[in-house]
Amino acid sequence: xxxxxxxxxxxxxxxxxxxxxxxxxxxIFRNMGGLxxxxxxxxxxxxxxxxxxxxxxxxxCPYQFHDAVKDHPFIDKVIDSRHLxxxxxxMVYNTTNCCSRxxxxxxxxxxxHRSDIWANHCGVELKNxxxxxSFSDEELEEGLKLVExxxxxxxxxxxFCTKSAMQSKNLIExxxxxxxRALKDxxxxxxxxxxxxxxxxxxxxxxxxHNLKIRQWMTAIMAADYVISVDSAVFHFAGGVGKPVTGIFxxxxxxxxxxxYPTKTIVQFHRDTHPEWKCGPCYAWPECPFTSGAxxxxxxxxxxxxxxxxxxxxxxxxxxxxxx
Numbered sequence: 457x458x459x460x461x462x463x464x465x466x467x468x469x470x471x472x473x474x475x476x477x478x479x480x481x482x483x484i485f486r487n488m489g490g491l492x493x494x495x496x497x498x499x500x501x502x503x504x505x506x507x508x509x510x511x512x513x514x515x516x517c518p519y520q521f522h523d524a525v526k527d528h529p530f531i532d533k534v535i536d537s538r539h540l541x542x543x544x545x546x547m548v549y550n551t552t553n554c555c556s557r558x559x560x561x562x563x564x565x566x567x568x569h570r571s572d573i574w575a576n577h578c579g580v581e582l583k584n585x586x587x588x589x590s591f592s593d594e595e596l597e598e599g600l601k602l603v604e605x606x607x608x609x610x611x612x613x614x615x616f617c618t619k620s621a622m623q624s625k626n627l628i629e630x631x632x633x634x635x636x637r638a639l640k641d642x643x644x645x646x647x648x649x650x651x652x653x654x655x656x657x658x659x660x661x662x663x664x665x666h667n668l669k670i671r672q673w674m675t676a677i678m679a680a681d682y683v684i685s686v687d688s689a690v691f692h693f694a695g696g697v698g699k700p701v702t703g704i705f706x707x708x709x710x711x712x713x714x715x716x717y718p719t720k721t722i723v724q725f726h727r728d729t730h731p732e733w734k735c736g737p738c739y740a741w742p743e744c745p746f747t748s749g750a751x752x753x754x755x756x757x758x759x760x761x762x763x764x765x766x767x768x769x770x771x772x773x774x775x776x777x778x779x780x
Contacts, residue, residue, distance in 0.1 A: 480508065483545040484578065485516035486552050487537040490621045491670070492689035494521045495696060497551070498587040499571035499716065501530040503580055516540050523670040529588055549578045559708075563739035569715040585716040587696035591675060599675025603647060606663035611643040612776055615677055615694075617685035618657065619650055623750040624741050625687045625706055627758075632656050634760030635684070639767070649676050649690065681776055684767060687713060695720050700774035702766045706754040707744070709737040719774065723766035725754050 482504070486497065494517055501513055515525060516537040526534045542548045554577040559566040568576070575582045591599075603613060616636065618627045627635075633656070639646050648657050648664045657664050665676050674693060677683065683694040683701040687708055694701035695717025702721045703710050710722035725733045736754050738744075744752045 479546060480510050481512045481546050483514045483516060483548045485537050485540060485550055488552060489518060489521060490689060491521060491524060492692040494524045495587060495689060495692045496571045497574065498525060498528055499585045500575045500582060501528055502584045502586055503582050505530040551577060559739055564737065566709060566712060566739060569712060589697050591678060595675050596678055600679045602665060602676055603679040606647060607645055608661060609645045611645045612681040613679060614639055614644040614646050615680035615683045616646050616648050617688055617690035619654065620686045620688040624752055627686060629656050631758060631760055633660055635763050636660055636662055638760055638764045649673055682770060700770050702770045704763060706752060707737050707739060707741045721766045721770040723763050725757060
């Protein structure tokens, strides 16, 4: 029986007029989250636009993240990556997987912030690293009211984010309880944000603002005087808007992830700061030789004293001149 050959896909070649009309159109797309990665994408577009002000920059990402980017002054259009045909665009850059490939390939010495990895994938060296996040007075006031509505103690507002999208980055109960106790002893009002309630925080009287829309979530962070966060979108947002932030990191390099956040303080067992620590940050979270579960030594050996040392360093560097 003769072999049946599959019919080749028809290739549509744009005509000259169509190409000319869309010659400055650039599509950058990421077909997944998370929210922290979407926020870091915001750091690319200013330099892209500066290269060619006539460039039409189109950013595609899942619809649920559009509120995190649609206000960007250098993005011309935001579209849904789930309903996308790349053949409709002249120039296309897919940033979905290039970051993980670079980091895994360079591990344990990954040396670039994710925004730089994505920009390099598109052939650009970034100079500015500005997220261009801005809020109206009304939004900021609503965020402050939201936080104050759950206040249960006087003092500076401290947002304590204990959970990430990855379990191996989440703080464990003892770390949470001891850190909250230390913060309250300093006279701080502690609150948190997450997509759902957090039992460990509820049990010790820390209110969790949960199930917020993205812009609400942003303004709830803007209302904080200080931010303490694991490796999460909260950390990247706080760094992007210049909030004093203490980042708590495990197997990913906090100094690199926070490279362009001048107001950051990093808490981490790191080969550069702890000479006795030989295994990290390693980026090898799936193949950690010490455990196959989420509780890796780079997490479990952290304690509240280490966290609070970083917090006090942050507070000393950025003292409050007053508090409402």
